Amino acid sequence: MTGFGERVRAALTERGPLCVGIDPHEQLLAEWGLPASAAGVREFGLRTVDAAAGRVGVVKPQVSFFERWGSAGFAALEEVIAAARSAGLLVIADAKRGDIGSTMDAYGDAWLTPGAPLEADAVTANPFLGVGTLEHTFDLAEQHGKGVFVLAATSNADAFTSQRALVPSGRTVSAEIVAEVSARNAAHTPDGQWASLGFVVGATVAWEDAGLIAPVPPAPILAPGFGFQGAQAEHLGRYGAAAPTVIASESRSILAAGPADLAARISERAASYPRTAHV
Amino acid sequence: MTGFGERVRAALTERGPLCVGIDPHEQLLAEWGLPASAAGVREFGLRTVDAAAGRVGVVKPQVSFFERWGSAGFAALEEVIAAARSAGLLVIADAKRGDIGSTMDAYGDAWLTPGAPLEADAVTANPFLGVGTLEHTFDLAEQHGKGVFVLAATSNADAFTSQRALVPSGRTVSAEIVAEVSARNAAHTPDGQWASLGFVVGATVAWEDAGLIAPVPPAPILAPGFGFQGAQAEHLGRYGAAAPTVIASESRSILAAGPADLAARISERAASYPRTAHV
Numbered sequence: 001m002t003g004f005g006e007r008v009r010a011a012l013t014e015r016g017p018l019c020v021g022i023d024p025h026e027q028l029l030a031e032w033g034l035p036a037s038a039a040g041v042r043e044f045g046l047r048t049v050d051a052a053a054g055r056v057g058v059v060k061p062q063v064s065f066f067e068r069w070g071s072a073g074f075a076a077l078e079e080v081i082a083a084a085r086s087a088g089l090l091v092i093a094d095a096k097r098g099d100i101g102s103t104m105d106a107y108g109d110a111w112l113t114p115g116a117p118l119e120a121d122a123v124t125a126n127p128f129l130g131v132g133t134l135e136h137t138f139d140l141a142e143q144h145g146k147g148v149f150v151l152a153a154t155s156n157a158d159a160f161t162s163q164r165a166l167v168p169s170g171r172t173v174s175a176e177i178v179a180e181v182s183a184r185n186a187a188h189t190p191d192g193q194w195a196s197l198g199f200v201v202g203a204t205v206a207w208e209d210a211g212l213i214a215p216v217p218p219a220p221i222l223a224p225g226f227g228f229q230g231a232q233a234e235h236l237g238r239y240g241a242a243a244p245t246v247i248a249s250e251s252r253s254i255l256a257a258g259p260a261d262l263a264a265r266i267s268e269r270a271a272s273y274p275r276t277a278h279v
Numbered sequence: 280m281t282g283f284g285e286r287v288r289a290a291l292t293e294r295g296p297l298c299v300g301i302d303p304h305e306q307l308l309a310e311w312g313l314p315a316s317a318a319g320v321r322e323f324g325l326r327t328v329d330a331a332a333g334r335v336g337v338v339k340p341q342v343s344f345f346e347r348w349g350s351a352g353f354a355a356l357e358e359v360i361a362a363a364r365s366a367g368l369l370v371i372a373d374a375k376r377g378d379i380g381s382t383m384d385a386y387g388d389a390w391l392t393p394g395a396p397l398e399a400d401a402v403t404a405n406p407f408l409g410v411g412t413l414e415h416t417f418d419l420a421e422q423h424g425k426g427v428f429v430l431a432a433t434s435n436a437d438a439f440t441s442q443r444a445l446v447p448s449g450r451t452v453s454a455e456i457v458a459e460v461s462a463r464n465a466a467h468t469p470d471g472q473w474a475s476l477g478f479v480v481g482a483t484v485a486w487e488d489a490g491l492i493a494p495v496p497p498a499p500i501l502a503p504g505f506g507f508q509g510a511q512a513e514h515l516g517r518y519g520a521a522a523p524t525v526i527a528s529e530s531r532s533i534l535a536a537g538p539a540d541l542a543a544r545i546s547e548r549a550a551s552y553p554r555t556a557h558v
Contacts, residue, residue, distance in 0.1 A: 023382070025381050025382075062382055064376070064382045064383070065385050067389045067397075068386075068388050070357055071353035071354035071356075071396060073350075073396075075350035078349055078350055096376075096378050096405075097343070098407070099375050100437075102302075103302070104343070106344050106346070107346065107347075109347050110343065110346045116347070117352075118346075118349045126405055126407055127441065128406075129430075129441075130435055130437020130438040131437065132437035133435065151408070154379060156379050156380075156408065156409055156411075158408065158409020158410065158412055159407070159412075161455055161459075162408075162441055162456075165445055165446045165452050166444055173440060173441050173444050180440075
């Protein structure tokens with residue numbers, strides 16, 4: 001089976017680094033003329049998938065905007081994820097789940113088990129309760145060619161309390177997370193391949209301030225905050241040696257185009273990024 | 280409107296500190312003779328609510344075990360929460376959500392908005408992206424008499440990387456979280472009342488090692504890990520000055536009794552805790 005890291009490499013080679021965020025928050029629903037309801041987020045999600053298919057390699061539904069509508073919202077999310085996967089898009093469920101023991105395991109099962117209602121290609125996870133709590137989720141991902149993106153560093157100043165605190169070795173918490181997950185990747189990734197356990201690193205994070213270096217072995221880096229939040233395609237260079245594995249996620253900068261102009265906006269934004277043959 | 284802190288105080292005064300965790304993981308479903316499915320977790324949850332009603336003041340459904348079954352699992356959770364609230368139980372949705380900006384806001388809206396499908400009395404939240412990211416959720420809670428339990432310290436050694444790292448003031452991250460939330464509580468809590476923004480502190484956490492002191496003003500402390508995980512009623516004393524506000528959550532120690540003996544087990548475990556008049 002092809003590992004998730006290699007699937008990301010193929011997608012970025014074919015379509016470039018742009019990832020379309022599917023973020024149906026209430027203001028965007030209103031701008032699109034859709035109701036603030038489960039029906040509204042379903043329609044928003046399916047239209048975005050239609051526009052993204054064939055234009056980018058990766059989409060990232062933001063779970064909270066579906067969860068807002070309870071079970072009906074999750075039913076909509078199931079449809080959106082299934083439609084995206086059927087269209088050949090890699091789906092990263094942005095759920096940021098984190099817990100301990102069998103509780104965390106159930107979150108991993110929910111998003112990564114083949115045939116589960118919410119099955120995606122990858123899920124985002126929160127390591128505040130320890131990278132070790134994600135072990136079962138990592139196992140499950142590797143077993144089924146799925147991915148996990150571990151929150152490592154975000155760019156909001158609020159986050160510095162937890163993320164830039166120092167562990168006994170003198171590393172930042174962010175750097176320690178990257179080191180712990182990379183050690184696991186090193187033990188599970190064939191030579192020359194991209195690893196399947198990636199990281200979430202905000203697009204406007206100053207890498208050196210966060211104590212970060214490029215992961216070894218190379219691992220996908222999900223970078224929310226491109227476009228509207230200020231990071232532009234040329235900022236890929238900030239990631240230095242990590243730039244080739246960056247998945248640049250844009251949400252508002254694309255979604256604000258509205259449904260009629262969405263496909264054109266996606267094409268335009270996708271063309272603004274460099275295309276690299278990752279071979 | 281009565282604030283959530285005062286609602287917890289009334290519940291603990293009337294029924295004692297025991298909280299029944301509703302954790303329908305697959306092994307327990309099998310032990311109960313229930314299918315591993317949304318129908319199984321629904322039945323498990325409703326039976327637990329029936330047994331808990333009138334015997335304890337608080338229940339804590341663990342969201343991941345419902346999420347495992349996708350939208351149908353969330354439909355089951357909606358029924359379980361509604362049944363518990365109708366029976367007069369305070370419901371803490373153990374979701375441990377955490378994100379930034381409007382994404383986090385949507386999580387707060389999902390669990391705390393009156394009339395929302397998943398409306399609970401309180402939700403657990405993950406502060407890894409910064410206590411400030413929870414501001415809207417805090418506002419919403421205070422507006423509607425709801426509560427938020429912020430993850431502060433857990434007892435698994437894995438968690439020490441993030442939680443016991445040191446911030447520039449020399450505090451642990453855990454202590455910094457308690458300080459930041461307590462400052463907010465101090466500004467929003469009438470004299471003599473319990474605050475509505477509480478903390479999750481694992482039952483077997485060594486408080487001094489974690490750099491913790493009792494929150495001021497007093498705030499509810501959700502303590503998972505009583506019973507099966509080793510903390511017993513007499514361990515309430517470990518919380519020192521914080522002991523009176525502790526909600527002692529037991530899951531497996533109660534649920535392993537099976538459906539037929541569940542009510543008796545809950546009564547027995549509830550009676551093992553001291554009853555304090557919090558007046």
